[in-house]
Amino acid sequence: MSGIYNDPIGHWVVVVLAIALLLFVVLTATAYTVWFERVALGHIQRRPGPNRVGPYGLLQLAADGIKLAFKESFVPAKTEKLLYVVAPTIAVAAAFLSWAVIPIGLWYNVQYWIADINIGILLIFGLSSLNVYAIFLGGYASENKFSLLGGLRSAAQLISYELALGLALVPTFMIVGSLRLRDIVEYTVTWGPYHGPIPLILLTPIGFVVYIIAAVAETNRAPFDLPEAEQELIGGFLTEYSGLKFVMYYLAEYVNMITVAALAALLFFGGWYLWFVPPILAFLLKVVLFLFLYIWLRGTFPRLRYDMLMRLGWKVLLPLAIVNVVVTGVILVATQG
Amino acid sequence: MSDEDREVDGKPDQPTPLRGPDEGVPPHPEGKRPSVAADITALATGLKTTLGEFFSPAVTLEYPEDKSPRSERYRGRHYLRRYENGLERCIGCELCAAACPVGCILVIAAENTDENRVSPGERYAKTYEINMLRCIFCGYCEDACPVQAIVLGPEYELSDTSREKFIYTKEKLLEPLPPDVQARLDSKGPK
Structure with a gap:
């Protein structure tokens, strides 16, 4: 082989x-x-x-x-035709491209992933930022008030939460010393008699909390689903989309959900390591649990008001993430010299 | 809600006065100060509630397979009854048609003769039609009938594919009653 x-x-x-x-x-x-x-x-x-x-x-x-x-492939008359058609394809392409670098498992020395690049996590963040373009361009090109409002909300929300999302993961990178997802999963400690990989949530619990909140906002899911907000904005940027173009947005949303769940499993819960469970099954189990968390949040919390969303992002999550980075740095210097 | 109910501690309920930009947030009315711990507890309570519901059995019925039980006096589609000797009960008096608030019953009576005896009385219903599209299932026809000829049965799934099929004719109405309706009528005793 x-x-x-x-x-x-x-x-x-x-x-x-x-x-x-x-x-x-x-x-x-x-x-x-x-x-x-x-x-x-x-x-x-x-x-x-x-x-x-x-x-x-x-x-x-x-x-x-x-x-x-x-369904009929329908393009409303007053739209910006090119952008209207291209926007959903950006969403779906960016969503799928992330999976090029997500390691699914290592089983009997066979790697179940496509590319093992040394900046995997950066690439995923870059691609998830492209999702803003898809939503904003879709909202803009629809020439519809509700779509435009949805697109604007999305742009502001995603930019705000991307900062917290990125900073939440910095302590992880500082501890592991690598941006390669495989290295993060295989991060090994020797604690007394135990020698082996550990779930990194034990070392960066605050990072995990900030990550999971920011990630829900980043993927436009309830309770942060303001860009589509059915009750106020009809469907936000999705209002004018139907048929396969709608499917592309829908697909992208759910692929992003799985990506975020997979990243949470990889970065904080030891990826494919779980006691004696076979690696790919362990990974799948963790991803499903995180997907359930998503759905659970959606089934529990009402949508945040827009100013509350911004306040949470800038005044709570961002300072918390920065403090987390500083404290982790101090502890790292103190313990490792 | 009357005005009296709204009064709390003897003070009438008045709208909160508008707050200027430099006035700050008024103190919390119930003396409880908002705190991060209380907020997180509230979120956790919500999550606990929904998780509890998640593991509880569904309260919905899966309709075509499971149906909710109906009262024995449920008013569904109509039936015309017969006596035990096979004669029709209906005597063609048209009281049901007169009682019907929407006028969905059409009765055309004819005389009974010795050669052609359909009901024990003088007359019988030659035509008996109910327009089920108009019927509001009020049951006044059942109340009005002097011989208990018409009753409302339990069936409510009456959808069909053409308007003509909703004109229930005498043949359709004379179908045998479901046993539970028969039991209900028997328990009321003969009249």
Whole structure:
């Protein structure tokens, strides 16, 4: 197996196969995230959720997908045509590209990921910032008051929370000394008799709290879903979108959700290490738990008012993250010299 | 709510006076000061509540398979009854049509003869039609009937594919009653 990597053509064959496989896996995972969300939200509201199409409603997403795919590809008359069409593709492309560097697991020395680059986490942040363009351009190009308001909210919100999100992870990088996701997961400590990888949440608990709040805001999910805010803005930037263009935004939202859940598992909960559980299963388990946290938050909290959102971001999360960085730095210098 | 109810501690309920930009936040009315710990506890309480609901059984019924029980006096579609010897109860008096607030019942009566005896009385309903699109299921026809000929049964799933099919004719109305309706009528005794 290792010989095929050294051959230039064989290497590309492996990479292309891996990309195709990952695309399939992420798409399927997205579909079942939507199913999981609908069922979990249903149970939070004491109802069963979708259970008609297929066993336990598992084929509901196939039915929805077929319905959306056969909808008319409609472009409203007064839109900026080019931007209107390009904006959703930015969203979906940025969302999927992140998965190029997310390590899924290491099993019997086989790497289950596409690229093991040394700035993986930076690349993911860069790509998640592109999502702002998708939402803002979509809102702007729709030539609709509600869409524009949604886009503006999104731009302000994402810029605000990106700072806290980035700073929340800095202590992790300071402790590990690497931006490569694999190094972060494999960070090893020797504590008395124990020698092995640890979940980094033990070392940066505040970083985790700030990260998870900022990440929910970053992915525009409830209770920070102001850009789409159905009650006030109809659908925000989504108002004028339908059919496959709507699907692209929808897909991007859920892929981003999974990305954020996967990052939380990798950065704070030891990725694919979990006692005796097989690596990929362990990773999947952690991601599903974080997805449940997302849905749980959505089912519990009402949406924040816009000024409260800004206050939380700038006056609470950002100072907390900065203090966290400083304190971690002081402790690191004190313990390691 | 009357004005008296709104009074708290003898003070009438007045709108909060508008606050100028330099006046600051007024003290918390109940003496409880907002704190970060209280806020986080409140959030945790919310999460606990929803998690509790998540693990509780669903309260909804899965309709086509499970149906909620109906009262034995439920007013659904109509039935015309027969006597035990097979004669129709309806005597064509049209009191049901007169009682009907929306006028959805059409009765055309005809004379009974010795060769063609349909009901024990003088007359019988040659035509008996109910327009189910108009019917409001008030049950006045059942109350008005002097011979207990018309009753409202338990069926409520009456959707159909054309307007014509909602004109229930005598043949359809004379279908045998569901046993529970029969039991209810029997328990009331003969009349």
